[in-house]
Amino acid sequence: MVVGWVCAVCGTRVDIAEAYSWTCPRATADDWRHVLMPVADGAPVIPDDDPNTLVAFRRSSAWWAFARAHGMDDDVTVEIAREIGDGFSRTPFARHGALSDATGVEVWAKDETSNVAGSHKARHLVGVLLHLLVAERLGLSTSRAPLAISSCGNAALAAATLASRVRWPITVFVPTWMDEAFGDGLDRLGADVRRCARHDGDPPGDPAMAAFRRTIADGAVPFSVQGPHNGWCLDTGRTIGWEMRAQADAAGVDLERVYVQVGGGAFATCCSDGLGDAAALHAVQTAGCAPLAAAVAALGDDANPGVRWAEVMRPWDAPHSLADGILDDETYDWLGIVTRLRASGGRTVIADEATVVAAHRMVNDGGDAVSPTGTAGVAGLLSDLAAGDRPDAAVAVVFSGVAR
Numbered sequence: 001m002v003v004g005w006v007c008a009v010c011g012t013r014v015d016i017a018e019a020y021s022w023t024c025p026r027a028t029a030d031d032w033r034h035v036l037m038p039v040a041d042g043a044p045v046i047p048d049d050d051p052n053t054l055v056a057f058r059r060s061s062a063w064w065a066f067a068r069a070h071g072m073d074d075d076v077t078v079e080i081a082r083e084i085g086d087g088f089s090r091t092p093f094a095r096h097g098a099l100s101d102a103t104g105v106e107v108w109a110k111d112e113t114s115n116v117a118g119s120h121k122a123r124h125l126v127g128v129l130l131h132l133l134v135a136e137r138l139g140l141s142t143s144r145a146p147l148a149i150s151s152c153g154n155a156a157l158a159a160a161t162l163a164s165r166v167r168w169p170i171t172v173f174v175p176t177w178m179d180e181a182f183g184d185g186l187d188r189l190g191a192d193v194r195r196c197a198r199h200d201g202d203p204p205g206d207p208a209m210a211a212f213r214r215t216i217a218d219g220a221v222p223f224s225v226q227g228p229h230n231g232w233c234l235d236t237g238r239t240i241g242w243e244m245r246a247q248a249d250a251a252g253v254d255l256e257r258v259y260v261q262v263g264g265g266a267f268a269t270c271c272s273d274g275l276g277d278a279a280a281l282h283a284v285q286t287a288g289c290a291p292l293a294a295a296v297a298a299l300g301d302d303a304n305p306g307v308r309w310a311e312v313m314r315p316w317d318a319p320h321s322l323a324d325g326i327l328d329d330e331t332y333d334w335l336g337i338v339t340r341l342r343a344s345g346g347r348t349v350i351a352d353e354a355t356v357v358a359a360h361r362m363v364n365d366g367g368d369a370v371s372p373t374g375t376a377g378v379a380g381l382l383s384d385l386a387a388g389d390r391p392d393a394a395v396a397v398v399f400s401g402v403a404r
């Protein structure tokens, strides 16, 4: 059960009963490098056999603990999870014949392409929305502050999809170069899509992110898939790892490693946290954007990484790769990944571009329609094998997004 939150940087604790506890109380616009992470009481994660995973894993989730801390009946929490949770069912996890044959390694693949909005992203966002729905039902709010997100990819689609289910207003900040058809899809879901151009005198960095920060300062809800913007995304994001652990155990497979593609880093943090320490996290980036690997190398075995955030996590210059969903110039959730690398005995992996392309082709030729971002973890495995680093037992990969 989740009992509260702790900032991985300054150690500030926040009680689970606190409403809208998105960010560390000590974070400010200038000093934003803080991140709240869920604190659990250590009880084992035991799901119900309900087909809805939000319901099945509720007792290990922060939104449920928040509801219960305010005296909400369990039946009501289930009702709320069902209201938002259509399609949140266990995604397939199976031995991948083609990849196992091609590599000589037992490769198990978690397939998120059939998940809500075609990627794993909805898992991160749904916890934020569940918190809001619970708070509304408890009468803690009388009006609906708009949700806001800065994304032009899977996260935006997941965000708009979830918001539309409960008709919660949402603003999506996107760059001017966003694909028109994708924007039309967000429009159809009822999102307020704002194309953000760069203007003279703007601060450096992404103008969509700057607009997002301004609207948050004005009271919008950070509907973000990045922990520093909203720690709640690090809660239900763990359902992917919890599912994989239960599925691996049921199949009797001993996972030695999990290869997870890293962009902002919330995905790898949550996947590894849910899966547990037995599977060594292999955090995969591409040669065209590898700020995490650089930070981990600069950090060494420093026992207090949080204080070195600004020093070691440097924005990557001109990120580029076919795997365009993991081109975040900074790994926002790098602290979560460092914790997981250390706990599981894992490491970072950098895949060169030819291997990124080869992994994508190998998976899609095998009949799975997965995006190049979604197969980047496979590229990490192929890189290790090419370097002569061969696991002794089975490994897991995640097909995290459908080909579009």
Ligand SMILES: Cc1ncc(COP(=O)(O)O)c(C=O)c1O
Residues within 6 Å of the ligand: 119, 120, 153, 154, 155, 225, 261, 262, 263, 264, 265, 266, 267, 268, 325, 326, 328, 371, 373, 374, 400, 401, 402
């Ligand atoms: C399909 C897919 N896989 C993986 C990722 C990486 O997730 P994260 O940014 O949490 O590291 C993304 C992010 O956009 C994605 O769209």
Ligand SMILES: [Zn+2]
Residues within 6 Å of the ligand: 007, 008, 009, 010, 011, 012, 024, 025, 026, 027, 034, 035
């Ligand atoms: Zn803090």
